[in-house]
Amino acid sequence: MKLQSIQILRGLAALLVVLYHIRAMEALAIGRNGLSEMPLLNGFVTNGFAGVDLFFVISGFIMVYVTEGMRAGIRSSLDFLFARVTRIFPLWWVFAGLISVMFVINGAIGFEDVWNRVRQGEPLVSYLVKSFFLVPQTAPPVLGVGWTLVHEMYFYAAFTLMLLVPRRFWLWILLAWGAMIAGGSAFGLTKPFAADYSALLFYPMTMEFIMGAVVGLAISSGIAWRSGIVTLVAALWLTASLTFQGMEDVNLLMWGRVVWFGLPCTLLVYGFATLELSGRQAWLVPVGIGALIAAMISLLYNLVAESPFSDRLGATIVTVTVGALAMLAVLWAGWLAGQARPDRIRAMTPGFQTAYRSLARVGDWSFSLYLCHPLLLAPVRMAFAEAAKVPWLAPVFQLGHAGPFDNIALIVTSLAVTLLAAALSYRFIERPMIIGFGKLRERLFDRKPEPVAAS
Template structure:
């Protein structure tokens, strides 16, 4: 296994930006085509359906990136310089506060209805409210999806955080094999659960393979100082495979971790190998920094903007194309996400992760010896 490091990789911010914008555009195109009101007179999209679905691959890039980063920064935990609890604490502080805020905002209609009528709707059931803690549950359509729809991916992130922490505790010198075994055990537990259980659908989904792809890249792939031309070919191959597998309609099947997972892995390794050879624009890095907020809020923004677009089309008899509307919705989702990053996510995370100042004399650490 390769030694892990903590050096920042700027290309990963570019990957985050690409993945976030791809997912926003995917949902915006679905909103202006498949999910558009039937009586909303839009000029049909010129894009094929498979290209619209290919944007969902941004999620697979996020999963591989997450698995890579956990192993990449694991050196201090593997060597015992930091406790595993520190890793879990950092992940909770990074992910959970913004997720709770966005979930509360999404619950606003249900909460107002409860306040006015005293009736608790579907989303205020105990099972659904478990989503605040990233516990999986079924939505109205019997899909594993929390109150904030995109939160299903965060439930898998939380699962992998726990698997990673367990792997360090169990076999820190053999981290990757231990990680594979623990993820496989979680998958086996899911298979043993009743088919009607949300936990069965959640744990027995092979999507967790994509985290292992990222962990394997960090553990075994030599990506530094590689030929630029070969790296660009990997990027092109990954993008091409996203289109091919979307055309084969594999995104919503159990083949997704293999199909979209391989495409995302090729794209990921290609961009990784370009580190130090490409200077990414500042705005791309900024979008990468804001990618979590963009990802969390964009669906809410898109479907809150849609009624305004619908009224404008009807009132002014506009001849608006579905593709142009999708670009406008994408701009809105990304713009609000960036604003949330600077106004909420960044200050909240900075405050929560600040190091406490010492008020007394420094105390030298005392090594703990077993009795």
């Protein structure tokens, strides 16, 4: 059974990464115009890369959740591996191929150094082969966000081996896996980028996958303790981490992000999943409203990575306090209204259900959104640069122009374009692939295909 709440988290993770890259494009456009205005998207967005941490936790959870009831053995392992490989590679090849074509065109029109900058010394053929098959190398894959898929394929390979062992041993395997990573770190084997197999094996962010898998085992065992409170705390914790964390240094790229972002994301996945399985999604209303208000407060502080510690600490305290008060206010108002005017609460239910389904739909598009948005943000920026050459359009299209209209226009346009492209990609490319490979999987392994949006 597909969990809509987990799809919502997938959608939020993808949007967080998209906003992070929109901010980078916003700053680049301002600089290209020779202006010095700060981007409008600051605050929690400066740490939007944490969407990847949430993806990794979700991945670990989903792997355990979708394999519940599978019998240990080679057949189950091959079944699982086929499902994962056909889920990742076909769509990855589509977008990696598109970006490769863009690089070829750039080279043909006089930007021969593009490949050299991207490859970072890797021979071209070797670089492309490793990129398309998600093999570790010194440079990021041809489509930069693919570095996370290198880790995903490692997770899937490890989990394929776990499926050879009865499920009752999985917790011990996961604990041993985590101990191996910690031990490797103690012996100096941890690196900030998985440029080879050794660095991949001991990369600290693998702990987030392991934590997600442990959550999956806990939930499948029927453990559901204070799900509502845990979800409230996790949302505030993640908001605090996004607001407070400063510079992207080596420590953050290794163990730092596991602590800052991995732990609250783990609690968030636990909370969302257990609330849905127990039919108590109403808790997500105060969680969502409180987190949204806290995020808006974080944006108003206009923090950047270089902001002083005292500024970041003060903003974090206010952000979390206001978010917590908003959550409590919604809980209190909901309880009072439920006692005095239950008909009013029931009348609001369809609206909340519509919002719930809409957010889950973005989660369905999340893989397409994650892969397609880097290809679209640069053309949007260039289109704005061309429009800004018309004097009367400059207030809206010239990034860095006085006033917020140019920034808002870029952000809204970028979100609209990437979401539309993701929806179309899902509908006409990704979903047909899932259905087609699902039918092939059914014939090969004599089983029903997975639900279309599961991943």
